[in-house]
Amino acid sequence: MQFRDLKRQYNILKEPINKAVTEVMSSGAFIMGNKVEELEQSLAEYVGVKHCVSCANGTDSLYLALRALNIGEDDIVFVPDFTFFATAEAVSRVGAQPVFVDVDPNTFNISPEKLEEEISLWEETGDGCQDLKAIITVDLFGQPADYIKIQEIAKRHGLVVIEDAAQGFGSRIGEQKACSFGTIGCTSFFPAKPLGCYGDGGALFTNDDSLANTCRSLRQHGKGASKYSNEKIGLNSRLDAIQAAILQVKLSVFDQEIVAVNHIAELYSKLLDDSLITIPLVQEGFHSSWAQYTIILPDEINREDLQTKLQEKEIPTQIYYPTPLHLLPVYHKYATWYKCPNSLSLSQHVLSLPIHPYMTEEEIYFVAETINNIIRTNG
């Protein structure tokens, strides 16, 4: 069994994907161009925002968003403590300071209450030189962050919301889709993400014309009206036409995949013995795109042993994430500032199970029953 079986999806979409890739190869246009513009239009429509600006990867999309919003040195950006490193890395890369906020132990996402506390603390005790600028919310494991509360907090404190939907593309709250909740939404098309290409890719989403134009300029060396009238220091962060063509094919079945993956998650939640482990909680009215299906183990269960026993049955598992951001070596100078007990505890107790839209019911039964058996006999 594979953790995320991308070959199964390819086998089903082989014909249209091969055709789309061959078309690009015969066209001789490999970077940007029509295919990329068409994809940007399709993605903007899908998300329900005015602009989509594609780029080379999800990490760059966060960097470009921060640059477009003029966030840099002496600025402070609030980020959840429990996420992939890239969320904070982008903040550090523009020279701003990430401030780590504890997460909700049930949803894994940034806690609105802890966010409010952390903002107040910085407003009261900050050194006055630093500007509180933005919040990067993460739609971790596919579930949107609590935007109803977060947007209210952001507004009250004059902060901008940047949505890191690298794992949440395709998710929604009610009918509103991920990537539309912030002033800028960012996503990744890394192969294992909900909508993945066959290499690196990413995109930004916004309703703001001027921000979209700035992102378009920055992703192409800060170009001005023409390619050779550079106005800003940007970077080379463009999407390949082949990736755009592949994404266009995958987008045509994406909603079906989201339905399928939700069915799988429901089945897991029904089958797993929740008297021994904690199954993931999706907030009322929220719809996850299930980038990961992550359970929380109690202290009595040794995570490493469980992983080994599952691997013996060829069931791969992953730990997302083993270290809270504030304890990463690169952020050692902040390590003593923070108390993020939920994030720390999650890092020690989470386990992500295989999930993807093309898993069979037999496979889900097998994984769930194997886990139940191991934890019931070992206690």
Ligand SMILES: *Cc1c(COP(=O)(O)O)cnc(C)c1O
């Ligand atoms: C994957 C990921 C990114 C970075 O995306 P890349 O395309 O790999 O650069 C950023 N944030 C989160 C939460 C991610 O999961």
